[in-house]
Amino acid sequence: MAQLLTDAEIQEQASGLSDWKIEGSQLQTSRTFKDFIAAIEFVNKLVKPAESVGHHPDIEISYNKVKISLTTHDAGGLTQKDFDVAKLISQID
Numbered sequence: 576m577a578q579l580l581t582d583a584e585i586q587e588q589a590s591g592l593s594d595w596k597i598e599g600s601q602l603q604t605s606r607t608f609k610d611f612i613a614a615i616e617f618v619n620k621l622v623k624p625a626e627s628v629g630h631h632p633d634i635e636i637s638y639n640k641v642k643i644s645l646t647t648h649d650a651g652g653l654t655q656k657d658f659d660v661a662k663l664i665s666q667i668d
């Protein structure tokens with residue numbers, strides 16, 4: 576099982592992810608699109624990074640807004656896998 580990160584490790588890793596914020600035991604980011612179709616097209620682009628790491632975001636879709644949350648459910652908090660997926664998602668345009 577992936578090892579929980581310490582607070583210092585979390586802050587260190589989060590400093591390199593300007594589009595993400597730490598909310599409790601989650602990494603979160605949100606994006607807004609021109610419409611629902613564009614939002615779903617973006618959500619479909621999340622499959623590749625998630626499957627490549629074997630680690631999956633929680634996704635909230637509200638019309639043209641997509642909220643992505645990452646936490647390691649098996650560990651009950653943030654692990655390196657969360658940051659690995661977040662970095663990949665940040666590269667999606």
Ligand SMILES: C[C@H](O)[C@H](O)[C@H]1CNC2=NC(N)=NC(=O)C2=N1
Nearest residue numbers: 629630631632646647648649650
């Ligand atoms: C068996 C499978 O690899 C595990 O259930 C993975 C799947 N994806 C996952 N994603 C997230 N975010 N947390 C997990 O603990 C997790 N576990």
